[in-house]
Amino acid sequence: MEKRTDKNSYTVIFAIAMVIIVGALLAFTASALKDRIAENKRIEKQQNILYAMGVNENEGNKANFVSKEKVAESFSKYITNQIVIQDGNETQDENAYLIDIKKEQTSAKDGNPRRLPLFIGEKEGQKFYIAPIRGKGLWDAIWAYVAMDKDMVVLGAYFDHKGETPGLGANIKERFFMDDFVGEHLMSNGSFKGITVSKSNGDPKNEDKKDNEVDAIAGSTITGDGVTAMLRSELQLYVPYFKNLKN
């Protein structure tokens, strides 16, 4: 005799019931936790920006953000101004750090003028200009917050990724990689050159800060190339602002 569970009608009903139950469960969890997740992401953005300007709790080789409790206070203390640059015009916007770079990139592709957020911070008399940028790694998105001085010399950087290979490309968020960018020049002889993640710069200790190159990570060529491309194409958009700053 045919088993009850082999019947087509049973199969269809089971499938429908399963989809409804699992779907409801997922939808419920997602919407119940939505606000908390959004808040965590907002805090993380502030932590990333502060990290790039050297406000962090690094221990040894480990990159640590300022704690969740202190982040709001530090953010208002160190970030003195937030601006949005669009078509060469600057407007102040205290929520500029919430601008979704991915959306901006997509809408720029459709021909809309790109909105470029820039966060201006001050610590111990030094001014930091921090730009959020986004690009592609090997598997998925990579992004960064790059803190620069008025001459576009990198003062600090925080890199992150969505799904690079653990132990290889994922190492872009390790200090040994991020710290190499500190002091590195983005300009070369007055024109924008970016920073290349190079496998052949022969400078593993990264002592030459004017060569526009940092040492690559073995085994993560494509992630490294993604970092190079991201820095070049995204930070280039800020060059007119920095040129203006000097005049």
Add this chain to the structure above:
Amino acid sequence: MGLLSKKDSKLILDPLADNNPITIQVLGICSALAITAQLKASIVMTISVLFVMGVGNVVISLIRNIIPSKIRIIVQLTVVAALVIIVDLVLKAFAYELSKELSVFVGLIITNCIIMGRFEAFALANGVWRSFLDGIGNALGYGIILIIVGFFRELLGSGTLLGIQVLGDPIDKTGVYAFGYENNGFMLLSPMALIVVGIIIWVQRSRNKALIEDH
């Protein structure tokens, strides 16, 4: 193993060696290649799989009598995917830092064929308690291989263990590097994971000839 009967403890112990999911059943090879460049990633993956396998096997075993056999694979897939997504959401809300560490593993857990393989081969035909033990046993067996491979790949490829430089500094030429030793960058690439797994399979089978399959 006084708590478990002899049959039950076999469920835990067998996958650790003579019925290891990676070296004998040849399941879960993809993730063994992907994430073993560092010991830490191996350990994190082991813990994640331990959790998903334990809970997943129990869920499948609970509903085994009502799953229509024609769509059982889809049902299994739905269970793992839903489980992993819920865990991911909860971590994002309550342990955000941890969820960032784990984010890359989420996709790898869903596609890990050990999980589907054990659902199909064991949980569909066995009771809840035995399925739970089978899940734990196989996850541990998977983890052991992952950790062995991760250990050698990180040590020989980067000269570090859990991120700590154990062989000296390759740039300042201290420790063993002072004698001309170099890290083998090849160890960081996936093919070397396969070769390390191959060596483990070789050692295991030459110690226990009963494991060699007839052709």
